[in-house]
Amino acid sequence: MSRLLDVSGIHAGYGTVPVLHGIDIHLDKGEAVGLFGPNGHGKSTLLRTISGLLRPSRGTVTFDGQDITTAKPSAIVAAGLIHAQQSNTLFGDMGVEETLELSAFSPRARDGWKDRLAEVHTLFPRLAERRRQKAKTLSGGERQMLSIGCALMCAPRLLILDEPTLGLSPRLKGELCAAIAEIAKKGVPLIVVEQDVEFLLTLTDRLYLVEQGEVAREIDGSNAPDHQEIMDMYFGEGAH
Amino acid sequence: MFNRRNFLATTALVASFGLPALAQADVIKIGVLAPVSGPAAADGQEMVNGAQMAVDELNAGGGVAGHTFELVVGDAADQSAAAVATAAERLLGDRDMGAIVTGYASGSNFEIEMMAEQEMIYLVSANSAQTRDIISEDPDAFPTIWSFTPSFDAYNTGVLPVIEGLAADGSVDLPSKTLALISSDNPYSKTIAEGLVESFTAGGWDVTVNDLVPFGEVGDWRGFLAKVRQDPPAVVINTDYLPGNAAAFMSQFMEQPTDSLVFIQYAPSVPEFLELTKDASSGVLYNLLGGTLPTSASERAKDVIGKYVETFGNEPGAYGPALYEEVMLYAAGLAAVGDPADRVAIGEWIGQSSTETAAGTMAFDPETHLAVQGEGGIPLQFYQIQDGKRVLFAPENYADGSFKLPPWME
């Protein structure tokens, strides 16, 4: 298998406040990887660094053999690395259909955008129903669907989803998890950040536990933890 | 009001180190206090040009009484009190300063008192109402301040006789004695408008519309013109002197002209007005007090304007020649007195003088220190624009043409 993404020794933060302290993760072609860990420990910061929104102070990010550490976000998107942000509000005053159309922005994504739009509509029939509605009038779940839909419109070669089910009702959450599993089945490499580790375990091949801006533990099929262990990882040993 | 002699007494002690006294320098500085930057820079730079032309000419002729001259500019910028006062202080602080000349520096002429305190020669060429108000209370306290602009009273009273004269000799047929007038809210325009209303009503005329616009750029005159068109008067007068506004006024009047004479204060005399309004302004009337005479009517004007065009490549407005004449008059005073340090004597000599200038005969009224208007003084010149040219039609002794019926009244 060949390396698709290699993040090595990343240090990054906001202003003078460091958040990431030399984090390493990687992903191979055709792989799906999960990230989890307590809030505020750098998962979103890591994703922002990968997608170019944040420039790391040290370390490198390599995508498909190319160093993208200092590349502009638009260039990273053009290369096919797509990041759907946590609780993405997208463009509140823009219509659903319009947003999806616009998302096929990079030259690579423009080819066959109509087919991909049809795929998104099949995956999320609700987006087709709401095509004229403005994004800000959508419910939380619909917004997540739109966010993932937009990411798919970008023709991802690697799709990063940041807590796609955050704050959703169990029913909607189920719907979204199924859709994500569908995407994974089509062979799109995924990095998914989720609090629901059990969902991650069913979806992905490997998991990283991110704590204090570092990878605290890497989990793959061989050392899969049980439920109690996961709870411990989350809340610390003394949480009970 | 302070008195000059009191002033000298109270300051005698400090004068020894404070009062800039003119040293016996070979080079006498002449200050131009003018708005050379900011919105009035067009006027200000012409003032500097006029003065520079005079200085160069005097120096080329070997100077006056053993002295040559150097021009120093004080920028009145946006004409704020601070800017004018600072520039004036700078010029006044220069010990070699012999005289300061200007068209105008501030709108209020408040700097006159600063000049008088230092007994500085200060020759002004605008805002004569303000000059008169400051000086007339105690004219003896201002021996060095003289205004090249006569009283604007003639602007108030001079228009009606000329228009009635045109009607009387059959040049124009006035169907009624009605006047529509619009003015801008600045002292110059407003005072003239009030004077015109007074003089026309005294003459038995009806003022059918009397409007005022705020001072500043006015791009749209249609509100006023709509009223004019509802009830066309015999005469339409606009005393807003800004050329841009006047041009807009004229072109909007011409969209649907009424059978009226159109008179605009000052603005048509600005060189650009003609270039830019082109045929739209043909037929319009205006008058000028203390403006440069037409070259056909005055040898002196022809000479000065000719030199100006040759030096700077464009026709001057009123301020170039005026500042030229101011410097020349100072030089004549210096030649007569001999000592540049005796500024009071030079000022008093100027007050007594009577000189032929490009604007007419320059003599001064001892009560107001303004240039004398009328016979033997500065004439009120009446012009009509005819096919892109300015034609002086009154008074007759300076006339270079005659009034023609405006094209829209034919």
Place this chain on the structure above:
Amino acid sequence: MTRTQRLFALAALVLLAIVPFFVTDSYTRHVFIVAFIYATVAVNWDLSLGLGGLFNFGHVAFFGIGVYTAAILTTALDVSPWIAIPAGGITAAIAALIIALPVAKLQGIYVVLVTFAFGQLCLQIVLSQGDLTGGAEGLVRLPYLTIGDYKFIRDFKFAYYYLALAILAVSVIVLLLIAQSPFGKSLRAVRDNPDYAASRGISVARQRVLVLVASSVMTGVVGGFYAIYLRVASPEVFGFSIATLVVSMVLIGGAGSIIGPAIAALALTFATEAMAGVRGMEEARFIIVAVAMIVVLQVAPGGVVDIFGRLLGSGRKT
């Protein structure tokens, strides 16, 4: 404010206080007086702009209101100029209260726009009430200051110099005290962290009203002084060019530092005066000031006072 800075300010004050004994010509003293006037406007503006983070674009209107208060009181009502000058502070404070009503509720750019509109409105009122204000021509020959037989216009600006310096010194001291008071601290806290206000239950609206009024008083007083000193009130005081010049002083000096804008006011006034003596530089000097402001904003957003602070090795505490 550190000990070094306090010493520096004191030294500067002493230095300025002995200047008139060495500088005897009226022109240089006049330039100092004008610089003190601008400095007073600038440091007071710094209270709302720098410390309060409130972009009050109408600050110069407070100055203009002071100018016209003094001018109208002395011309129309024959009030002594000694009373007319402080009266400018009172009317300016009333105006500040009025403008604070809409400003207290507004955000960001709307504060800029509505305070700008306020300045324009003042200008329109002055222009339209010509009988009282003299309209576009302004009011001239205002009475000058006297103490007994001592006439302030007869001493080559010796007394005016000290009066202007006193107004500036009082402004700076009062503003430094405000900056170090609990009120000043809460101003900075809210400026740096808007959420802080909510968590501490600070009323931002009340703060804004206070800061506007506090910054208007001495601005109005120095406006009154300006009118009496130059003996003229004309509508240019509401114009854009004074506002632009003074705000460049605040930013070049260092917003929020109080001392910085005062230094910048002196430096800029003398620098532009020096350039005014050069033929052909009349427009260019304004360009140079604008460029200087941009450069300072890019290179040293803390202003020159910050650069000095770093050179002196004493961290700036605002």
Place this chain on the structure above:
Amino acid sequence: MDGVLIPTLVSGLLLGSLYALMASGLSLIWTTLGVFNFAHGALMTLGAYIAWTVTEQLGLGLAAGFVAGIGAAVIAGVVIELLLVRPFYGSRNMMLITVMTTLAASTIIERGISVIWGPRLKQLPRVIDGQVNILGAPVSAHETLIIVLAPAVLLALWWYTGRTRSGRSLRAVGQNQDSAALIGIDVPRTFSLAFGLSAALAGVTGVLLGSIRFITPGLGADPLVNAMIVVIFGGLGSLGATAGAAYVIGMMEALLVLWLGLYWTPSVLFVALIAVLVFRPNGLFGKVSA
């Protein structure tokens, strides 16, 4: 009353058109970058001067002058964005700092124009001579052109921002920069695009204004103030709100001139403006909550 009313309405329409052209440029930058460009008026002036130089001095004709004038404004606009706005992205007081830097830019442009072209008045020839009769009121053809052209430009702008990819990207960047970047929009380039486009609008306004008014270094100063009133009224939100406010103000101004005279109109407009902000802090057509 007809004889007065129709010309007044035409005046209102003309004023509204000019305000709409100017204010839409301001609003475009504001909605995209959150920057209020105080140099907008100066860009207008620059456009007019360049157009004058090419048309009158070089004698290349009005069409070339228009293109050059608009082009110059665009270049200046992009340069302002690069040098005076871009360095401050993400800083705490970006909105306020850019008010200052663009104000400085306007000083530099206006004073620079005065140095280069001198203070004498200039004027561009009119695009069309002659008159048109609108409902019995004679109006110059050139002004009619402005009345027709402004809505056309606004419509084109509306179509551009709503229907084209780059136009939509402008709106996307204005609404959410991060999300825009994450679908591959080059945000800084979009900022330049917004400035360039806005400057083009300023240039268009400048050359149109330059043939009905005299061109002076301060040509854009008064219109900028008016455009500011418009955007405050409109609420700095959408293009539609801005254009609507422009025509409301234009009509208000024309009717106020008719009823109160030109004299009181500016004061009444300013009072109305402050009143609107007291009761609707986000403008007349703005959203009620921030």
